Amino acid sequence: MRKILRVAQREYKAIVKTKGFILGLILAPVVMGGSAIGMAFFRDRVDTSDKRIAVIDRSGVIGDVLRRAAQSRNETEVVDAESGKKTKPAYLIELVAPAEDWTQQLLELSNRVRRGALHAVLEIGADVIHPRQASAGAGARYYAENPAIDEVRQWIERPLNTELRRLRLMDAGVDPTIVPDLFDWMTPQGLGLVSLDPETGEVTGAERRTELQALLLPLVPVMLMLLMIMMGASPLLQAVTEEKSQRIAEVMLGCVRPFEFMMGKLLGGVGVSLTAASVYLVGGILTVRYLGYGEYIPYDIVPWFLAYMIAAVLMFGALGAALGSACNDATEAQSMVFPSILPVLIPMFVLMPIVMNPNSAFATGMSLFPLFTPLLMLLRQGVPGGVPAWQPWVGLIGVILTLILLVWAGGRIFRVGILMQGTPPKFANLVRWALRG
Template sequence: MWKVLKLVRREYRASVKTKGFIIGLCLAPVIMSGSLIAMVLFRGKVDTADKRIAVVDRSGVAAEVVLASAETRNAEVVFDKVRGKKVKPAYHIEIAAPDDTDPAAQRLALSDRVRSRDLHAFVEIGPGVLAPQDDPDAARITYHAENAAIDEVRGWLSGQINGRLRYLRLTSAGVDESEVGEVLTWLPVESMGLASRDEDTGQVKEAQHSSEMEAVLVPIFTLFLMFLMVMMGAMPLLNAVMEEKTQRIAEVILGSVRPFQFMLGKILGGVAVSLTGLSVYAILGVIVASRMGFTDKIPLHTLPWIYAYAVLMIFMLGGVLAALGAVCNDAKDAQNLTFPAIIPIMIPMFLLVPIIEAPTSAFATGLSLFPPFTPMLMLLRMSAHPGIPLWQPWVGLLGVSLFAMLAVWAGGRIFRVAILMQGQPPKLGLLLRWAIRG
């Protein structure tokens, strides 16, 4: 065993005592959460150039309101009232008289003006918008722009035009004008957690607001954390073993230790590197969260599970990756084998959204009990609301433990044969034969 520990020590020091590890440790979360950080940094950094919008109102009931609403909006939100700085674009509405004789020609003319940047967009309101049930085609409202689908002006126009139309429909149905405002009042449904009883006082504790951070960010952070651990501890094994084979270092090492000890030393080295990274992130995460007052949002109960699953996942993937590294003859082989090797971590990433939305569904439960996916998906489900029954992570742990043992056992048999074999291209049939027959 001391020989394995010597190998672990060398692997660990070779990984951790490098500038690359420190830089990677700092940069990895930045890169992984880059889009979130970019959203925060660039929030409010919008294009403030004014926008001219033409309104072709064939109903004759909405254009004036859109014009008035735009003027009100321009007066209220375009400039920061404290600093006087322009923070949003002004909307300038141009009412275009409908051309009923040749509407297609009018659309083309307006489209050309959009292309020449004279207009930002134009909206065409159908003649039958007040009674959409009678003639749906006549009730269409169309917005034309170069990026119509993602243009925020479209949403603003929709709100103004529909507000006006509902008002008109209600008054024509006999609702008093003074009551229309209350009729149209929209109340949001607040997202709340569950009420509970205080164990000390016995009093009922009111439910707390359920934030996006709890619902989405914490599970995503947990999944990314596992992803980083794998990238840090398991993925480098493939190239490291391949290099030791091609540079004939393996032959020297095998003069002192058995192949399985060699492989185990490398995997445990990867585990040690991962646990170092995990501990750094866990400690920093708790410190940052407590400084920002989010301590109660962090599911600390999952922390031991993260450690347990991280260790097992690196064993499971490490066994496979070390074996694959041993069959590679050059960097090209390693590159070709990287993709199939990372499937167990990529598929859980793709399933992030459906599993966060329904973590207790049969789909999520079944997939999270499939050992290659268990470490990432079980942790994702555990950190998502409303959590999962306690038996599931235990069963998952048992499954992953057995699968990891199988992976290390089979990987060891392949490793033993392949590590000194030169020039044999890696083929699936060969790997299976070595794994079964040794």
């Protein structure tokens, strides 16, 4: 054990004392925070130049309404009342009388869009009020350079449909002013469950759940876990290959057994991750509390985070060390990077489906697969409502068993691979070394 700790201490110092680690420690949150600030900053940097929209209204009843709606919007929403600055583009509706040769008219208007004189062309069909009764020409068509993502098109929907509903009610002989809230849309407010306060015996009120809680909060610990794995485990692959190619490994094997050598390196990685995690956890919690969002911090998952992190660094570190010991040079090690990070990469693809349905069979199954547990169980635990109490424990037991298996197999591969020169890191070789030792 003394030797393992000696090797771990050297590994830890070798990484933590580098400028790269210290810079990375500072830069990672700066980059993450910076990108959030950047997104917020650039979100406000919208194009405020006016947008002119040509409307060909074959129904004869909508165009003028759209023009008035646009005018009203331009008067109330475009200029910030306090600062007097223009914050949004004004929408200018240009009504165009339908021509007989409608294809030629559409072409000319499209060319105006291409020249930049127009933003888009809206064509409203003649029978737009009662599209179910019409065979053709009942819809509304929006022509633009990039119509799929177009805020003008999205804006038009509301005044267009409001007027159509009003006209349909009039046609049916109903005065819309009698039922002014007839079409008011209701969205159920998202709330957590009520619970019984054990001290007072009262039923506590449900908390309001926001998108921030639902999406952002579960993702933050997962991203932090990913960062810790990248810092603590991933560098092992290339470090081991380097030690092998520079013949340091043989000198080390004259002093320690291969398993002690590998375990020392793994524990060094765990130390690095714990150091970085401590900095981020303490720093993050203090910052979030300072900003007044302390209530959102999921303190109950912090111990799980640390347990999963130590296990993950050991698991993926053993995998990296075994693969690294099988490589002969940096080029071979580079080609092994992808397979080594695959178990970390796959959970990244299923984050959203699992956040949306954290207790589905898919989510449960994926998070109980030991290689994915550290990231996906943590994700599910972060989602409001959490997971059944037994699942993190079962997940952790699975992770510990897998970790023992991987460290055992990794140690055997490492012992053979570290002295094997010129043999390419083939999968069959790795299996043979793991089984035969």
